[in-house]
Amino acid sequence: MEKKILQWSAVSSGILTVFICISLYYLPSVNNHAGFWLRLIGKEIEIEIEEGTVEAEEEQLYIELPENFDGKNITIKNDYLTQTIYVKFAQAIENYSEDYSVKGGSNHIANMSYYTEGEAGVLAIRLDKVCEISYLYKDGNLCVKLIDPHDIYDKIIVVDAGHGGRMPGAVKRGIYEKTINLGIVKQIKAVFDEAGDKSLKVYYTRLDDTNPSLAERTNLSNYVDADLFISIHNNASNSGLFNNQHGTLILYSADDEGELNSRRFAEICMDNITETAGSVNLGLADGDDLYVVRYNNVPAILIEVGYMTNTTELNNLTNPEYQRKVAEGIYNAVMQAYEEGY
Ligand SMILES: [Zn+2]
Known part of the structure; x- marks a missing residue:
């Protein structure tokens, strides 16, 4: 009995293998970018x-x-x-x-x-x-x-919501960093859309739960020759445990030595975000280890808006009103940067 079953399963798995090989040959690619549908x-x-x-x-x-x-x-x-x-x-x-x-x-x-x-x-x-x-x-x-695009718009920026799709980023109390990042970016979109400046265009790397590659995020900025690139992320303590550590940290490219450089833009962003959102200024840091900062040809920064490992800040970061204040700070920063000649 056992032997017969083994023989039969060997034969049927052989047939299955042949069938799969034939199918793969005739169906060059099966793709599920559309989500659930193959x-x-x-x-x-x-x-x-x-x-x-x-x-x-x-x-x-x-x-x-x-x-x-x-x-x-x-x-x-x-x-x-x-x-x-x-x-x-x-x-x-x-x-x-x-x-x-x-x-x-x-x-x-x-x-x-x-x-x-x-x-x-x-x-x-x-x-x-x-x-x-x-x-x-x-x-x-x-x-x-x-x-x-430069024939249509005077000003072009790229805004990037960190992580997405199967890459949640930090996860605290069941809340995903990717979701907070996207929430803030959607508020940024709302603020720019309401301002209605037809000479300014914002390209977004994502406005839904997708996960563009780091190269795609960076290429969008490089291939549109943007004036500024802003990536939105959120922080967690080194141990991953909840503690008192909180505030905004901005990473910039120390390699960017132009006059209107990444560091100056980071400074402008820090001033404006801490003013509108009231977060603590944790200063600026060299972000050249980060792909989207290092490989960007335009002044690029990565904003760690707040700490998900601080109870008060996590509550703020998930609150649309707080996200809106952060977005207004970023909008004001972009306007100031353009005034300074970026
Ligand atoms: Zn992140």
Whole structure:
């Protein structure tokens, strides 16, 4: 009895292995970026831009569309974090690379590819920098214009909520640091949005519970050539135990020796946050050990807003009103930095 079961399980696990191998071969990638849903991604086919009459400097693409495709069944997403423009067709298009062309010119396209994603077809246009886009449907084409964000905005900053997704950061009393960081960043967004300055743009590394890589967070700032980069984190005592230690600490890049440097911006932030939020000033520290500070080409700081291992401060940090005061301090700091010439 036992022997027979063993034989049968050997045979069936063999069949299963063969089945899995075949499946893996025919399904090049299974991806769950969408969250709970597993989406089957088809093979990526590289798309070349057909040399057209458009000069590269015009930064214009003409994406030929099959009949019956227009704004009703096409969605366009400009993913700043990965510098990729996704043109998503509601239904996959057969032989896209052979039957349709992309014409135009641009100096900023790293590569283009077409793949299926479940029912849909996706044209992914990967850029070598962050671009804004404008587009329209005309004469059977989707015309996309790539625009340098600096041609639209006078001031550009990047705000980063530390950790996210499966990386919670510090965890105290069941509260995740990633959640506090995001709460503060959402308040920062509210303050900047309410100010309504159309000449200022804030790019956020995340506004939900995702976990961009450290390189993606830093690249967003470098590839948009931001004026300032601010990462929001929260602290915990070395032992991890609750104690009296509390206050705001700001890390800066000591390697940044420009006149309008990371250290001066950290100082401005400290003055403004301690003023609006009333937190204790724990001073500035060299943050060149931190990836997002070290590899940023722009004045970058990382703010440890408060200590999650202090009961009073943990209560403050989870309170939206306190988060709002911190956000107002950061807004005031950014305004002061621009006044000083950043
Ligand atoms: Zn952290």
